[in-house]
Amino acid sequence: MSDTGTLTIVGIGPGAHEHTTPAALEALRVAEVIVGYTTYIRLVQDLIAGKEIIRTGMTEEIGRARAAVERARAGAKVAVISSGDAGVYGMGGLVFQVLQESGWRRGDAPELRLIPGITALNACASLVGAPLGHDFCAISLSDLLTPWALIERRIEAAAVSDFVIGLYNPASGRRTRQIVRAQELIRAHRAGSTPVALVKSAYRRREHRVLTDLDHLLEYEIGMLTTVIVGSSQTFVFEGHMITPRGYTNKYTWEGSALPGQVPGRSLVVAEDS
């Protein structure tokens, strides 16, 4: 073991270890100190027995990030964990901000490493089909740190331009209006029959999935652990799966030959443009 501390920011994926990468598992194995939100620590409990654990509550992210940086600067091998990917609404950015605040420079200890993870959006998508098969966006409905006006602006832009929309943090015990408003904003630009998936606790013990549509999504329970995926105008439901096609049938027959006027490897020719 070297004397220099290391700081590894680890995305552990949705929860089940079979979806945690070997790199993430190895990072947990070699760490001396594990820093993370209580819920995420619990997801990897069996992998980190005997290690020092720094866990705090949900609004204490800054304290966790500071503790991680301090311990790593003092020489410890520290792993900061987030569920999903630590860089997506996770601890990644905050750890960098704390490093910056502390005067850290490239080349200084601790040595930094980021290990990507399966995001909640991808985990949830895989449980309902292939809803992210074309352009998509992720929007957090939490206005705890972001002005609600900006969140509305993003929902509207995504709705107008036909992105598949993944909504993170759609609601909590206290926040219930945001998903109602999001539904309203999207519905103004998209059919009520647009497929919507509600996936809770993907790949965890209490996993629950609902396939519904834009007009009916508010009839189901939506909470902190739910990810909402709203389809684009092209998304369809097939035998219980939600699919957003890439667009092969715009250009090819099922035999794989190009449709009249289309050339493989060339831009799609759109009738209205010709």
Added chain:
Amino acid sequence: MSDTGTLTIVGIGPGAHEHTTPAALEALRVAEVIVGYTTYIRLVQDLIAGKEIIRTGMTEEIGRARAAVERARAGAKVAVISSGDAGVYGMGGLVFQVLQESGWRRGDAPELRLIPGITALNACASLVGAPLGHDFCAISLSDLLTPWALIERRIEAAAVSDFVIGLYNPASGRRTRQIVRAQELIRAHRAGSTPVALVKSAYRRREHRVLTDLDHLLEYEIGMLTTVIVGSSQTFVFEGHMITPRGYTNKYTWEGSALPGQVPGRSLVVAEDS
């Protein structure tokens, strides 16, 4: 081994096996037939020795999907592989469309399974910092299957509403105008100094990363294997890393206490609104 065929759609992640999940590795192990694009087959070559392999070129996706479905319906254990996540611009959606075309119903053979993978966007992000720390979108600049007008509409909407923007398929030997136009569209709404990351072949042998900005990104090589990440107005560069903050400093001091007027667990109070 059962007599019923299985069809597993597997995201193998960026390439290095340490970022391929145990579930994906296991799916490759038990498969009898592996179906995938030549480049992706090569990434897992050492894991699939002795298995039957169906690989075809880039514009032959329909043929590959059909072969996979036919073999699985005939009783084989088939794994269809994509790099990244198979549901994100991958083979996932197309396999469902072929199943639909073939008259498949839920409960019929083959048994279906989707295994999520680390997407190119997340893999690339982890190599440059935490650029996806807040709302982001993914847009493919390939107009081979999608009308260019729609792609432009999405780029513009994402630029206006301050999403971090991940651009897939930014260019190829033949397609070189799209990234030029994308830069122009985004630049109309975002500062020229906005951080931009260009990551090629993340976690593969020829991995290459460039951190630049919106005004200078076109001075670098951008090709088929490059993912472009354009920061939001909040994204900054710190010691060679690209960071999009979640917004903790909108509400808290570095000591973790709430700023005047802010309440932990409650909506962010925005000065202009009060």
